[in-house]
Amino acid sequence: MGLIQELAGHPLTQQFQTLGLGTQVAIGFTTFIVLSVVLNVIGQLLPTNSNEPPLVFHWFPFIGSTVTYGMDPPTFFKENRAKFGDVFTFVLLGKKTTVAMGPSGNDFVLNGKLKDVCAEEIYTVLTTPVFGKDVVYDCPNAKLMEQKKFMKIALTTEAFRSYVPIISHEVTDYFKRCADFKGKSGVVDIPKRMAEITIFTASHALQGSIIRNKFDVSLAALYHDLDMGFTPVNFMLHWAPLPWNRKRDHAQRTVAKTYMDTIVERRAMGDADKELDMMKHLMNSTYKNGTKVPDHEVAHMMIALLMAGQHSSSSTSSWIMLRLAQYPHIMEELYQEQVKVLGADLPPLKYEDLAKLPLNQAIIKETLRLHAPIHSIMRAVKSPMPVPGTKYVIPTSHTLLAAPGVSASDPAYFPNPDAWDPHRWEVDSPNAPTIIRNAVVEDEEKIDYGYGLVSKGSASPYLPFGAGRHRCIGEHFANLQLQTIVAETVRHYKFRNVDGGNTLIGTDYASLFSRPLEPANIHYEERD
Numbered sequence: 001m002g003l004i005q006e007l008a009g010h011p012l013t014q015q016f017q018t019l020g021l022g023t024q025v026a027i028g029f030t031t032f033i034v035l036s037v038v039l040n041v042i043g044q045l046l047p048t049n050s051n052e053p054p055l056v057f058h059w060f061p062f063i064g065s066t067v068t069y070g071m072d073p074p075t076f077f078k079e080n081r082a083k084f085g086d087v088f089t090f091v092l093l094g095k096k097t098t099v100a101m102g103p104s105g106n107d108f109v110l111n112g113k114l115k116d117v118c119a120e121e122i123y124t125v126l127t128t129p130v131f132g133k134d135v136v137y138d139c140p141n142a143k144l145m146e147q148k149k150f151m152k153i154a155l156t157t158e159a160f161r162s163y164v165p166i167i168s169h170e171v172t173d174y175f176k177r178c179a180d181f182k183g184k185s186g187v188v189d190i191p192k193r194m195a196e197i198t199i200f201t202a203s204h205a206l207q208g209s210i211i212r213n214k215f216d217v218s219l220a221a222l223y224h225d226l227d228m229g230f231t232p233v234n235f236m237l238h239w240a241p242l243p244w245n246r247k248r249d250h251a252q253r254t255v256a257k258t259y260m261d262t263i264v265e266r267r268a269m270g271d272a273d274k275e276l277d278m279m280k281h282l283m284n285s286t287y288k289n290g291t292k293v294p295d296h297e298v299a300h301m302m303i304a305l306l307m308a309g310q311h312s313s314s315s316t317s318s319w320i321m322l323r324l325a326q327y328p329h330i331m332e333e334l335y336q337e338q339v340k341v342l343g344a345d346l347p348p349l350k351y352e353d354l355a356k357l358p359l360n361q362a363i364i365k366e367t368l369r370l371h372a373p374i375h376s377i378m379r380a381v382k383s384p385m386p387v388p389g390t391k392y393v394i395p396t397s398h399t400l401l402a403a404p405g406v407s408a409s410d411p412a413y414f415p416n417p418d419a420w421d422p423h424r425w426e427v428d429s430p431n432a433p434t435i436i437r438n439a440v441v442e443d444e445e446k447i448d449y450g451y452g453l454v455s456k457g458s459a460s461p462y463l464p465f466g467a468g469r470h471r472c473i474g475e476h477f478a479n480l481q482l483q484t485i486v487a488e489t490v491r492h493y494k495f496r497n498v499d500g501g502n503t504l505i506g507t508d509y510a511s512l513f514s515r516p517l518e519p520a521n522i523h524y525e526e527r528d
């Protein structure tokens with residue numbers, strides 16, 4: 001007798017058939033889940049292709065390690081690094097994702113060759129509906145390199161000189177009109193305030209005063225809607241006709257139109273327009289083949305730049321303020337540094353002043369070491385990639401992931417790594433980084449991917465702005481913006497934790513860019 005007939009005649013089968021349909025479905029479904037869990041676990045226990053990196057154990061197929069990774073990526077990386085070493089694979093939403101850590105892992109992923117790794121394949125589903133067509137990850141890499149060149153050229157010393165007073169003024173003005181800072185002292189939820197300060201300062205400096213003024217009226221709310229396109233579930237649901245996606249699409253069209261109208265308006269102004277913002281420069285840029293950058297591309301690049309800068313800078317400035325509230329004596333040192341270097345009357349800040357304030361600079365460096373807003377950088381694998389110094393070959397079915405934040409808090413490179421100590425960036429500090437001093441020499445070799453010279457080697461433990469062809473072009477602007485915001489804030493206020501202690505709030509990893517959990521309240525007191 002065949003197996004099927006035997007099963008059909010089996011008393012258990014006959015019993016099953018007498019059950020209600022609901023129960024039959026429930027039993028069938030449970031059996032399916034149990035079987036797939038069992039097969040998934042057996043699959044992991046069987047000897048695998050020994051050229052593939054070790055796989056993080058997980059109970060459920062597809063879900064894999066998505067939840068443990070998603071709740072706290074740095075802890076997930078550190079725990080598995082302790083088990084497997086610098087290279088291992090985990091399942092993220094059904095996709096085998098290979099992490100490469102440490103300075104050589106950073107180099108492997110971020111300096112990957114164009115034929116081996118691809119960023120746009122991963123990011124485009126999220127970014128294109130938000131930024132719009134034909135820019136950044138919705139075009140060939142060579143075109144992105146040209147677009148980054150235009151952006152980088154716009155950021156001249158002359159432009160930077162004009163940005164410091166603009167930013168200073170925006171910050172001072174914000175403190176004056178913000179209801180939360182009305183009293184001589186009080187409590188304020190700092191990330192909300194920093195998000196606004198960041199958008200007003202960045203839009204004014206990079207996009208000009210016409211656009212800046214529209215943020216008081218309509219643009220802020222529209223950018224809020226655009227932001228909702230950046231939730232991680234949209235890696236899967238970017239296409240879905242859901243309320244937040246409809247709002248995103250409407251906001252993208254409306255914001256792009258606002259920029260395009262402003263471009264026309266500013267062209268008409270001609271020489272009367274004296275501002276040195278990024279938009280003005282992009283409006284007047286020409287691709288190598290002689291084609292002028294079309295207005296819709298300028299508009300879409302404006303959205304991309306504001307989004308890239310907004311989340312990273314506002315998260316960083318929030319962490320800085322929370323760290324200053326945690327350690328008020330450092331905030332006092334920052335104030336005294338300005339008094340000593342610039343004079344007790346504290347004249348208006350100038351671009352040249354920033355270079356004279358080393359502690360003010362170190363605050364940003366140290367905060368980015370422990371609170372880099374981008375915890376995971378991903379690439380699609382386009383051809384099998386042997387990992388140098390190992391037997392591993394990463395197949396094209398995997399995604400590659402770099403996490404430079406892990407090496408930035410590794411005791412091998414940063415003594416006492418969990419201490420937020422801005423003084424560690426002074427050469428004679430006991431906490432001074434052990435490797436950076438040598439790395440400076442190694443890094444001197446430069447390469448141009450099409451947007452200007454950048455360090456060739458990226459085997460560094462400290463890369464908050466990434467490396468290679470996708471490296472940040474906003475680093476110098478972000479530093480200028482953050483240094484100016486910190487210097488102005490220190491002139492106005494003394495911060496401390498609300499309870500007077502020195503605890504620090506946890507990190508929120510639920511959106512694409514990590515940031516402080518909210519509310520994150522601090523106590524402020526006006527300086528006399």
Ligand code: HEM
Binds near residue numbers: 144316478
């Ligand atoms: C504290 C602030 C910032 C941090 C920590 C930061 C970090 C980064 C990182 C890690 C990357 C590499 C991403 C990758 O390899 O996939 C990147 C790329 C980039 N960032 Fe920033 N960024 C900051 C501010 C800014 C600002 C203010 C702007 C604009 C003015 C900006 C514009 C860009 C652009 C255009 C790219 C290139 C993307 C690519 O080539 O794929 N960033 N940034």
Ligand SMILES: *[C@@H]1O[C@H](CO)[C@@H](O)[C@H](O)[C@H]1NC(C)=O
Binds near residue numbers: 142143288289290291
């Ligand atoms: C010139 O190059 C740009 C950027 O790559 C591209 O968008 C455009 O279509 C090209 N124009 C022509 C006429 O080939």
Ligand SMILES: *[C@@H]1O[C@H](CO)[C@@H](O)[C@H](O)[C@H]1NC(C)=O
Binds near residue numbers: 284
């Ligand atoms: C635009 O670019 C051209 C040449 O690329 C230059 O001569 C001109 O001065 C620029 N105009 C502005 C307003 O920057």
